[in-house]
Amino acid sequence: EPEVTQTPSHQVTQMGQEVILRCVPISNHLYFYWYRQILGQKVEFLVSFYNNEISEKSEIFDDQFSVERPDGSNFTLKIRSTKLEDSAMYFCASSGRKGLYEQYFGPGTRLTVT
Amino acid sequence: AQTVTQSQPEMSVQEAETVTLSCTYDTSESNYYLFWYKQPPSRQMILVIRQEAYKQQNATENRFSVNFQKAAKSFSLKISDSQLGDTAMYFCAFTTSRAGSYQLTFGKGTKLSVIP
Numbered sequence: 001e002p003e004v005t006q007t008p009s010h011q012v013t014q015m016g017q018e019v020i021l022r023c024v025p026i027s028n029h030l031y032f033y034w035y036r037q038i039l040g041q042k043v044e045f046l047v048s049f050y051n052n053e054i055s056e057k058s059e060i061f062d063d064q065f066s067v068e069r070p071d072g073s074n075f076t077l078k079i080r081s082t083k084l085e086d087s088a089m090y091f092c093a094s095s096g097r098k099g100l101y102e103q104y105f106g107p108g109t110r111l112t113v114t
Numbered sequence: 115a116q117t118v119t120q121s122q123p124e125m126s127v128q129e130a131e132t133v134t135l136s137c138t139y140d141t142s143e144s145n146y147y148l149f150w151y152k153q154p155p156s157r158q159m160i161l162v163i164r165q166e167a168y169k170q171q172n173a174t175e176n177r178f179s180v181n182f183q184k185a186a187k188s189f190s191l192k193i194s195d196s197q198l199g200d201t202a203m204y205f206c207a208f209t210t211s212r213a214g215s216y217q218l219t220f221g222k223g224t225k226l227s228v229i230p
Contacts, residue, residue: 031216042222043159043205048215056215089157093218101147101209101216105159 002026004106006092012112016081021109023075023092032075033093033103034067036060043091049075082113116141118208120221127196128229134181135191135224137206146210148182148189149218153203162204165189193226201228 005024013019025032034046047057049067066078075094079086089110093103117140127133139148150162165173165182173180177197181190193200206221 033217035218037157043207043218043220045217045219048217050215056217058217091159093159095216102149102161102164103216103218104161105151107156107158110157 004092004094004104006090006106006109008109009107010110010112012114013082015084015113019079019082019111021077021079021090021092021111023077023106024073025075025092025094026096026104027073029094029096029104031055031095031103032067032069033095034077035091035093035105037089037091037108039088046077079111082111084113087111087113116143116208116210116219118206118219118221120206120224122224123222124225124227126227126229127193129196129198131196132192132194133196133226135193135204135206135226137189137191137221139187139189139206139208141187141208141210143210146208148180149207149209150178150180150191151205151207151220152200153205153223154199154201159205163191196228198228198230200226202226 007022032049037043047061048055064080068076089108091108092106095103119138146167148165152160152162163175177194179192203223205223207218209216
């Protein structure tokens, strides 16, 4: 069964450094998402991406964040200058033609900013 | 703005028993979708069950079923014959079909413990 994959599973970085989180959505899916979950809290929407552009973003998704689909298979989230409060689990999700509203999540990347 | 409320931070159930997790939501949209996601200790988000608002029939997936009350904006999850592997955080989530995105809005979750 197709699945969403994410790398790395755990990333440790120093405050102020740039990080890139990578995702490979399910092939032939159309919508791509990033969500964030701070430890012990609920999952929060960051950004959605469709037809090679951002379709919607939340207040969390400020100028420090960017997304890209560089080669038709990967979907990346970049944080330019990480802060301590960026420490969280980051989930990628995708949805396809048969159910645009039904999102399948990757296993997540745990980002730790020290 | 859409909101999702899960009023039970933690629940426990004996193995093989039935448990119901509550969820209410608030929206002005007429067409929307509701989901329950399971998050075990591995923290993977797993889709358990979905419900389209236009469908009156409650969704069922094996031991999992929902009680969807559209007028009351209530969407509870019933787990029958609970198993140890059901121990996890359960998140209720909501999305609409409005143009632009199908972003999910999540509740704060209910931590379910299945006791042997």
